[in-house]
Amino acid sequence: MNMVGNSISLAKKTRLRLTLLVGILFLSSITSLWILHEIEETNKHEAHIVNEAGKLRSLDLRVMNLLNLPPSSSDTTPELRKVQSDIKRIQIALQQAQGEAFRQLIKDLYVRSPSALNERLNSAVVEAIVFKERDTPSSEVSRLKVELESLFNELDSAVTQIESFIIDRNISTSNIITFLTLLSFLLTLLVMVCIFMPVDRALSKYARDTNRLLAIVGSVTECIKSVDKDFTLKSMNSAGLDLVGVDCISKIRGMSVLDLITPEYHEHFKDAVNRVFEGETVDLEFEIISLDGTRRWMHQMATPYRDPESGKITEMVAVTRDISKKKEHADTLAKIQRNEVTNSLSSGIAHDINNILAIVSGNQQLLSIKNKDESLSPYIEKIQSAVTRASNLTTKLLKTSKESPSKMEMVTLEELYDDLNPLLQEAITNNITLEWDNNYDIKEKINKYDLEDAILNLVLNARNAITHHGTISLRTTIENTVNQHEDYFAVTPHKASKYIKFVVKDNGIGIPRDKFEDIFLPFKTFTKTGSGLGLSMVYGFANRCGYGLSLSSKVNEGTCFSIWIPISEQSYSASTSTNISSLGFNQYTRSLNIVLVDDEVDVLSVNKKLLEDNGHSVIDFASAHDAIKYLDNAAQPVDIIITDEVMPGEIQGHDLIHRYQHSYPIILVTGFSKTKNTRGLENMILHKPFSINALLEKINTAIKTNAAA
Structure with a gap:
């Protein structure tokens, strides 16, 4: 845009220069025409003066012929008087001479003093008239003839000087005209050079800048388009044409941009265009359907385009980017985050339900063991059935989680x-x-x-x-x-x-x-x-x-x-790991010293009761911190540790495993599925809710595994 702006500025300067030069040429032409007109008028006047002065020569023959006529001739006096009248008229014409130099010459030759030629000529003619009227002696007439002949010789010399002056003036006038013509030609040539060279330079630069700008716009990988106030597409670069699905701007120029935008975004786009024509810069996201049917998400940054001459907003210029992949990634990320939240919520709910089910299941097992009334057995079994159904439900919840345990078969x-x-x-x-x-x-x-x-x-x-x-x-x-x-x-x-x-x-x-x-x-x-x-x-x-x-x-x-x-x-290989629980070890029959850790008091008490009823000695703790104090200073041997995974405080069940796994067999009880903290500990985990038989089997497996290690 800077390049175009500079070219436009150069064009404005060139136009100003053109206006000034044309004005100068116009004024010089007017001045030349006026000078030529004045010269032409002066030439006409001088030609008239020369013509009048030339008539004096003809007076020579007329006067001399009249003097040679006999005195009795009737035409002599009137003719002489007519000559006198012509002299007066010529005198007046000569006095009207224009031009300082020409006027001075006439005065010098004819009218400067009483001895000037015209006065002398007039006096001689008057004297000739008197001679003719009085019948003057021939000697006087001869004298007058000699005087007139001398006078006419002077007149002839004066007229010759006037003609010579006029010739010189004509030569000067021709030189002036030639000079003015040459000057006009040079001025015209100068104007043409001053006009066409900057204009050609400006046009060349404008063409170069325009081509460069078009090349830049054409090479941009984002859509650049212009739209008028009626949403009509005016122009679009090649990247935009590719997005729309055409290979030539003529195929879509003049169509409404709304035809490419999905209907639900029409009003948003219209509002954006209106705001741009009010002078705002607006960004907008919307979805388009290309002419080939492809749906794309677009992000548009639109700005007003002002006409350089009027300054009015005439079009909306917009840079539009295909954000389909970005949108897809954002949607995928949002989906992942939503699923993570959902999975976390599901796991939390499953954990809490499993803790409750562990309490219910444990107490149901105690009831079943201690029940002596057969009529109550069906009801106790229904409790266990309900626990199983609820446990299946939590298993489904856990399977929605990405961290759900996976097996191989x-x-x-x-x-x-x-x-x-x-x-x-x-x-x-x-x-x-x-x-x-x-x-x-x-x-x-x-x-x-x-x-x-x-x-x-x-x-x-x-x-x-x-x-x-x-x-x-x-x-x-x-x-x-x-x-x-x-x-x-x-x-x-x-x-x-x-x-x-x-x-x-x-x-x-x-x-x-x-x-x-x-x-x-x-x-x-x-x-x-x-x-x-x-x-x-x-x-x-x-x-x-x-x-x-x-x-x-x-x-x-x-x-x-x-x-x-x-x-x-x-390309999985069959699992070669051996399940210790399938090796056929029998359950321990001797009494074990068991450390039981769980923050749920009800779970802790029911599991303690079940283990004690099976002949084991149980020391229970409601926090991992208290269990560590006891284990670090145990007064009697400990055969196995059974701990919950999630407990209040910084110390969790897996921390106890890492602390004591080389000293004691450990079972990790949890209502969660597999987490990052329990990876690699799968053989130690027992999921809630569980039966007392499952717990005893797990104890048997843990002790045998620890002994084998």
């Missing part, structure tokens, strides 16, 4: 579907047809753990979306690429050379596109029968394992969910 597709088939047949109602289209030629093994639950949850979600009769189809394929433009990807899979794609498709009610993100939130359901946890579990499973999760759906036509498993990540 590698199976083929055929083995996976053999295990799934009975579950799916039981879950599907009679009004729904289940179709299988599975490629059992796929030999790659996959991790069975949680994948079964994910497929089952997708089938249950499809079942709930079918209101009357419908079909659910399951299909397994091998895909070489992931086409993210065809489907909505809730989770993008890790990169791989190939993918196993599990597809669950229904012809139910479908899902509106604006609900795609919400359906993966816990407890978010759009059906009357759903719990809102199924899809959240699938999302957590895919996110945790690095799998992909996509969906496509149309309202009243159906939905298709797909799980993408990268094959390159399936």
Whole structure:
């Protein structure tokens, strides 16, 4: 813009110079014309004077002829008087001579003194008249003739001088005219040089600056466009044309920009244009649909363009950037943050529920052990059944978390579907047809753990979306690429050379596109029968394992969910770790000295009671700090430490493990799923709620493992 501004400034200066030079040329032309006019008038007058002076020569012959006539001639006197009259007229004409030099010459020759030629000539003619009237003697006439002849010789000499002066004046006038003509030509040439050289320089510079500016604008990777007050597109650079989907500005020049903007942003764009034409600089985000159908998010910074001449705002100039990827990244980050918050909330809720369930389960087990009334046994069992159901619910909540524990069990597709088939047949109602289209030629093994639950949850979600009769189809394929433009990807899979794609498709009610993100939130359901946890579990499973999760759906036509498993990540080797609990050790029968740590007093008391009823000695602490004091100065041997993970204060359960794992067997009890603090401690963890048998088995395993180490 600076270049154009400089060129415009140069053009203004050139125009001012042009105006001044044209004015000078006009004034010089007017002056030259006036001088030429005056010279022409002077020449006419002088020519008249010369003509009159020349007539004096003719008087010579007339007077001499009259004097030679006989005195009796009747025409002599009148002719002489006529000559006298002509002399007077010539005298008057000579006195009217113009021009200082010419007038001085006439005075010198004719009218300066009484002895001037005209006076002398007049006197001689008067005398000739008298001679003729009086019949003067011939001797006097002869004398007069001699005098007149001498006088006429002087007149002839005077006229010759006048003619010579006029010739010289004509030569000077010609020189003046030549000079003025040459001067006019030089002035014209100077004006042309002064005009055309700066103009040519200005135009050349303007052309260079314009071409350079166009090259710069054309090379910018962001869209630069201009729009008038009626939202009509006036110009756009090549980057903008690429975004719009055309190769030539003529194809879209004159069209309304609103035709490219999604309808929901029309009013925002109109308001932005109006504000720009009021002098503001406005930035705006909006979505466009290119002529090829591609949707893009754009960020626009718009500023007013003022006409250099009038200073009025004539257009809106805007730099528009494609922020689709940035928007996608921001949405992904927001989604991740939202899921993290949701996962954290779910884990917290599951932890608190598990603590409550641990209290309920422990007391139910005490009731079951001490109950002597058989009539109460069914009710006590119902308590345990309710605890189990609640525990399953918290397990589902934990599976929505990315930190949910993962196990490994590698199976083929055929083995996976053999295990799934009975579950799916039981879950599907009679009004729904289940179709299988599975490629059992796929030999790659996959991790069975949680994948079964994910497929089952997708089938249950499809079942709930079918209101009357419908079909659910399951299909397994091998895909070489992931086409993210065809489907909505809730989770993008890790990169791989190939993918196993599990597809669950229904012809139910479908899902509106604006609900795609919400359906993966816990407890978010759009059906009357759903719990809102199924899809959240699938999302957590895919996110945790690095799998992909996509969906496509149309309202009243159906939905298709797909799980993408990268094959390159399936080169798992069978786990060679040995589960100590499966080695067949028998439960310890001797009494153990157990240190029990838990901040939940009710959990602490019920677990202490259960252990004591099984013959063990228990020392309980409600804080890790008190337990450390005891352990560092224990008066009696300690066989095992059982500690809760999350407790008030700085010292947590995993801190006790790191402090005493080389001195004592330790069991870590938690209502959470796996966290960063418990990684690598999986063999020591016991999840709440648990039965007394599970606790005793874990104690047995921990002591045997510690002894083997």
